[in-house]
Amino acid sequence: MESQPEKRAAAEPADSGGEGGAGGLPQVAGGRSEDRVTLLLRLRAQIKQQLVEYKSMVDANEEKTPEQIMQENQIEDKIEELENEIEEVKIAYEMKSIALNRIQRSTALQNNLEKIDAKNSEFMDNMKQILKLNKLIIRSQKESRSLERKRLEIKKKRLDLKKASESKLLEIQTEKNKQKDDLDSMENSDKIKTIRQNLQMEINITTVIQHVFQPLPDLSQPCYLLLGPSDGRKSSILSQSGSQPTTSVPEVQEVQRDDDPSSEPPLLTWSNEALCAATGRCLKPLSPGWGAEHIPVVAFG
Amino acid sequence: MSVLRPLDKLPGLNTATVLLVGADDALLQQLADSMLKTDCASELRVHLARSLPLPSNVNRPRVDLLVFVINLHSKYSLQSVEKSLHHVDASFFLGKACFLATGAGRENLCSVHRNTVVRLAHTYRSPVLFCDLEVEGSRAAMAQRLARMLQISAGHVPGVSAMSLLSLLRSSESPSLEDL
Numbered sequence: 212m213e214s215q216p217e218k219r220a221a222a223e224p225a226d227s228g229g230e231g232g233a234g235g236l237p238q239v240a241g242g243r244s245e246d247r248v249t250l251l252l253r254l255r256a257q258i259k260q261q262l263v264e265y266k267s268m269v270d271a272n273e274e275k276t277p278e279q280i281m282q283e284n285q286i287e288d289k290i291e292e293l294e295n296e297i298e299e300v301k302i303a304y305e306m307k308s309i310a311l312n313r314i315q316r317s318t319a320l321q322n323n324l325e326k327i328d329a330k331n332s333e334f335m336d337n338m339k340q341i342l343k344l345n346k347l348i349i350r351s352q353k354e355s356r357s358l359e360r361k362r363l364e365i366k367k368k369r370l371d372l373k374k375a376s377e378s379k380l381l382e383i384q385t386e387k388n389k390q391k392d393d394l395d396s397m398e399n400s401d402k403i404k405t406i407r408q409n410l411q412m413e414i415n416i417t418t419v420i421q422h423v424f425q426p427l428p429d430l431s432q433p434c435y436l437l438l439g440p441s442d443g444r445k446s447s448i449l450s451q452s453g454s455q456p457t458t459s460v461p462e463v464q465e466v467q468r469d470d471d472p473s474s475e476p477p478l479l480t481w482s483n484e485a486l487c488a489a490t491g492r493c494l495k496p497l498s499p500g501w502g503a504e505h506i507p508v509v510a511f512g
Numbered sequence: 513m514s515v516l517r518p519l520d521k522l523p524g525l526n527t528a529t530v531l532l533v534g535a536d537d538a539l540l541q542q543l544a545d546s547m548l549k550t551d552c553a554s555e556l557r558v559h560l561a562r563s564l565p566l567p568s569n570v571n572r573p574r575v576d577l578l579v580f581v582i583n584l585h586s587k588y589s590l591q592s593v594e595k596s597l598h599h600v601d602a603s604f605f606l607g608k609a610c611f612l613a614t615g616a617g618r619e620n621l622c623s624v625h626r627n628t629v630v631r632l633a634h635t636y637r638s639p640v641l642f643c644d645l646e647v648e649g650s651r652a653a654m655a656q657r658l659a660r661m662l663q664i665s666a667g668h669v670p671g672v673s674a675m676s677l678l679s680l681l682r683s684s685e686s687p688s689l690e691d692l
Binding site: 253254260263264290297298 | 519523525526553554603637666667668669670671673674675676679682
């Protein structure tokens with residue numbers, strides 16, 4: 212293997228000497244012995260190569276070729292596969308030859324190291340430089356590998372965190388949905404409806420009672436029956452004892468506020484009996500001189 | 513002897529033979545002259561043919577490299593090459609055959625699209641070379657290239673076989689062929 216590059220290098224200078232116009236084998240008489248030797252070496256290499264080719268063809272023909280007629284795209288695929296195989300074999304061969312060359316060169320160097328004394332220093336310098344560079348390479352490769360590992364770990368952690376957050380969010384979502392479903396189911400249940408109906412009824416009762424009982428505190432205070440003019444001017448009621456003058460004013464105002472949109476103040480005719488029943492005490496019946504047939508009472512509540 | 517086979521004869525010592533197949537005689541002659549002028553350690557023999565099959569009465573050496581010359585200016589050359597392809601053994605296309613397309617520079621005269629030739633070469637898994645055989649410099653460069661390929665195909669270069677050269681020449685072409 213190592214001799215072949217030498218032969219090739221020797222073939223180049225032999226070209227100019229080897230080929231005349233005649234070509235073919237150079238004249239034995241005129242050629243130098245070195246030319247003959249290089250020619251012979253070259254022929255030897257040629258014959259070797261041609262032998263290898265023939266051998267490989269023979270080996271290839273021994274394989275069984277597919278007899279059946281395959282479809283065109285199948286053939287194409289097959290061809291691609293074979294081409295890939297060829298490439299792989301080539302690459303493997305190249306790698307091996309490189310490794311072999313390196314081994315051969317190092318052994319040759321080892322063997323010749325003692326002989327070459329004068330160039331020792333150069334070799335030593337080269338070797339030292341090579342060693343330094345190799346160490347540097349190894350160190351940086353180690354660093355890059357550790358960094359790569361760290362990066363991978365961080366990525367893994369991030370992925371784990373992501374997954375955990377995903378699961379948590381999913382949990383939250385399911386909980387929310389469950390709550391929503393519960394709420395919806397609750398709202399639609401019959402219990403709630405009956406409760407609501409009862410509630411509504413209670414509310415109605417209380418409003419009615421409210422309306423009934425609201426005027427009572429005002430009626431509990433004795434109110435004076437005023438004989439107002441028949442044309443219906445506004446009449447005010449003076450509240451009696453128990454109420455301070457301060458409270459009279461708002462009462463009066465209240466009366467005015469509670470006025471109907473009509474110009475006439477609201478007039479309620481209360482019979483004596485009703486008044487007694489409402490207030491709980493009897494009022495003295497008025498003398499007839501007072502015009503009892505029409506007693507406008509302004510009451511507010 | 514209608515089919516040309518690559519390894520049916522023993523090789524001559526230090527001799528490499530190339531067969532140029534093409535319809536254009538003048539171009540073939542020019543290319544042959546340029547090839548013979550190149551510096552080569554082995555003896556080169558150039559045979560010219562207009563089409564295959566070759567007449568079987570002539571005693572000729574084994575063909576190491578087969579070059580199909582297609583002139584992009586004439587459709588007839590493409591047709592004659594396509595016809596000749598039927599008379600070639602399949603094992604030739606393992607690196608011992610190549611296509612040479614000439615005249616791609618002058619677009620206005622081209623009647624054959626270069627993609628046709630590229631596709632033809634792709635079907636036969638062979639390299640295709642482009643040059644302009646009418647220009648002296650291009651012809652000389654192409655002749656040198658062919659001489660080198662011939663040496664490799666004939667087995668005169670140790671360590672490199674025709675098939676490895678084929679795969680070497682292939683890698684630059686295939687990416688573009690995926691788009692075809």
